[in-house]
Amino acid sequence: MRLQHSQKENIFFQNIIIEKKMTLSKLIEISREYGRHKEFVIAGGGNTSYKTADHLWVKASGHALATIGEEGFAQLDRKKLALVASKSYSDDNFERERQVKDDLAAANLTSERRPSVETSMHDVIDYSYVIHLHPTAVNGVMCANDVEKVLPSIFGEDALYIPYIDPGYILFKEVEKQIKLYRAAHGFDPKVILLQNHGIFVSSDSVDEVRDIYDRLLKSIDSHLKQPLPTQEVEVPGVVTEIIPALRMLASTEELKTLKVRNNALVQHFSDSAAAFDKVSKPFTPDIIVYCKSKYLYIDESNPAVVIERFKTAYTDFVATNGYPPKVVLIKGIGMVAIGENSAQTDIILDVFEDMLKISWLSESFGGQHFMTDAQIGFIDTWEVENYRRSMAVVASKGRVENRTVIVTGAAQGFGEGIARELKEQGANIVVADLNVEKGRAAAAELNAIKGGNKALFVKTDISKTEEIEHLVAETVKHFGGVDVFISNAGILRAGGLDEMTPENFDLVTKINYNAYFYCTKVVSKVMKLQTQYKADYMADIIQINSKSGLSGSKKNFAYAGGKFGGIGLTQSFALELAPDRIKVNSVCPGNFYDGPLWSDPERGLFVQYLEAGKVPGAQTIEDVKQFYLNQTPIQRGCTVKDVVKGVIYLIDQAYETGQALPVTGGQIMLK
Known part of the structure; x- marks a missing residue:
């Protein structure tokens, strides 16, 4: 058919x-x-x-x-x-x-x-x-x-x-x-x-x-090829914490910029001297102009104070001469610094300029560098099509913490992960600081899946060790240029009355919930002081995630409550000391976060601990414990991450609040 x-x-x-x-x-x-x-x-x-x-x-x-x-x-x-x-x-x-x-x-x-x-x-x-x-x-x-x-x-x-x-x-x-x-x-x-x-x-x-x-x-x-590309990795020196935050503020004449540092054998070669830098001082291809512009800064010095002063003068002169700010700075002994509108842009700038370094190196095997001419550069720099490509490279994201870099300790899961997620959605760069490597990396990967121009970074950190906090802050500076907000969220809880609590558990809870807050503030405030020194209208924030237990005693939970009470004392004291440096220090005191692992973990959650410790009179089941706490809250629900983040953003927004303990408890705790 x-x-x-x-x-x-x-x-x-x-x-x-x-x-x-x-x-x-x-x-x-x-x-x-x-x-x-x-x-x-x-x-x-x-x-x-x-x-x-x-x-x-x-x-x-x-x-x-x-x-x-x-x-x-x-x-x-x-x-x-x-x-x-x-x-x-x-x-x-x-x-x-x-x-x-x-x-x-x-x-x-x-x-x-x-x-x-x-x-x-x-x-x-x-x-x-x-x-x-x-x-x-x-x-x-x-x-x-x-x-x-x-x-x-x-x-x-x-x-x-x-x-x-x-x-x-x-x-x-x-x-x-x-x-x-x-x-x-x-x-x-x-x-x-x-x-x-x-x-x-x-x-x-x-x-x-x-x-x-x-x-x-x-x-x-x-x-x-006469000589292959050098591929050796070279550490970015720790001294960047004394330099890059200042450069970031000097470059942030209007909106906050993001800076990122990269170093390797190739970068070292071209930043070692003015003569070496001269071989990468002009663009080779249109793409370099599109993403890095056509002029770059070189600083032949590594002493922090000298680098900052030279950058201050050079940056002003650069803008006056070229009509735009520099996107690339090579600093002898330090590395290659990208200055971008956001983290995504700094990654592109570094990749494109490092490719330019490779091209320059490879060209030596074929007669040396052949740069684009000034006329060719001028055409690309003003060409409508290339301007369109450049605009596509800037990922727009509008949020209440736009381009701020925020460290959140204990952000691999639970409350900390939720705070990090909300702030990432509001335009922040996020550093996930946690001991749990597997969950920390997973959390950072999920945060990076959120659309926007900013990024998340995981840094394994034990906040009870000062050297690990210093490493955390250094990695943050290398990747984002500074620290705008430090959220001290990591904490532990060991419930128990006087008969059950061991000295070892008491010391552990105190070390993490109280001592570590001091360790973190001591380290991060150094970077924040450097930032406020070089930008007059800028303020930084240290925010402790405290607890309602820091505002009212907690039966058979004195180790936790004592550390939290002490934390508010630290907050008020730090606020008094750091106010002249325009660093605000506040605490947020959440109510009970029933949906997180702290409360709901079936083995070590607070519902289980409180039931076993007999903290709730007459309670026979976990549900009895939960209902007991719900009955104490006028709004009749637990605290959520969004509730806390609204408090965090409020404190960041304020220019006239420091030394406060902000309750977010649904009315369970009312200030007198």
Whole structure:
């Protein structure tokens, strides 16, 4: 029996859809494969595409190759796209790029996705797959003085090399012209196109051949290197806690900045002297300008006081001269410092600039550094398309603790994890400080899954040991530039009356709940004092998560209550001492958090402990204990994380509250 015409049509179109998904799946696979490796792509750069006779799928702006899916590709009509090659446009650079952008939009079948500015170059190459990357090794050659001399021996006679041309329509027309000449001479299109100070296009009808070509070229470059890249890890010196918080405040002329420090053998090499820094003092590629701008600071000193004073003067002069603040600072003996709007941006700045260091090092094997010219830099720095890419790199997040760096002790689980989560959602960088490595890392990973430009970091910390608190603060400074809020949340409880409580348990509870609060404040206040010294309108916060038991005695729980009462005494005393340094010190006194492990753990939770200790007269079950406490609260529920965080944010917001013990108890405790 013959199929009806409509059935044949349906099968035909279904086959087209299946074929499209298969080919796009190959494009997605190879895009992710190269995109997740920094030696090929950094900061979401690079472009990939697949084409048929009628349509082109190309990476859309704002999507990273490492995680791209089908939704990350713009689909264009190739007939309409071909008009870009045939039309005449304005002689004015920026008007011409606007006109081209409009024509790209007219050819775009997915209006919600902005096609790459390099779309027309992908279209003119006569192969199904085009994989354009910025491999560090390739750019080590493309950004070298002797690039044209070494091309044949490294890339082979069939590679097409194009000297530097400003990105956009002019570059496309030159690439189109050179491809036509190549096609006329060889009878086919080049599979390798090399762009000076930019990157490489590898094209084929097979993704496997693309892989083979990249493998072959990278092996060839490696065989020509005179000296391999240094890869040794180098510790960031502990002295950064005496430098970076001050630099952060000096750079935070308006909103708070985030700073991050990185050090390794390569960074050491280029920050060792002014002569070494000179070899990375200008950008090699447009991407460097997009993410790091075109000028950078170098400080040939490592003494903390001298570094701070030199930065203070250099920063002001830099802004006055260039019209924008520096994003990269190299400090001799310290490392490479990124200055960003948020943590995500500092990571990108460090990755891109470290790649620039690698390019400079590799270029020494091929005649030395070939920087972009001032005219080329100026074009990129003001080009609308590149400004769009830069704006995409700044992840917007608006919260009540925006860009503040907050350490939360005991944040691996329970109340601390909840506080950390709420503050991360409000725009803070979070440091999870906890002894539990497995849960601490998991908590930080979950916090980093929350959208926003700021990050979470786990640091294993025993708050009963001063040296571990010092390590915690140093790691925080290295990753975020300072500490704005320290939340002393970690605590333990051992219930029991005078007959049951052992001296060992009493000492343990006191050491963690009382002594450690002192240890933490002693260490973190040093960094906070440095910060307030260099920003007049700035205040820092130390907040102890206390308890209602710090406001009212607790039967058969004197070890815990005594430590908490003492904690409020410390809060008031610290507040008096640190007020001249604009460091506020307050306590939040939550009511009972029944849903957390402190109360609900089936083996050691307070419900179990209080039942066993006979703290609640007549209680026979855990439910009896729970109901007993609910009956004492006028609002008839337990305290929640959100309740406490509202109190924490209130204290941070206030410029006129210090030495307070803020009850968040649902009315169970009322101040007199």
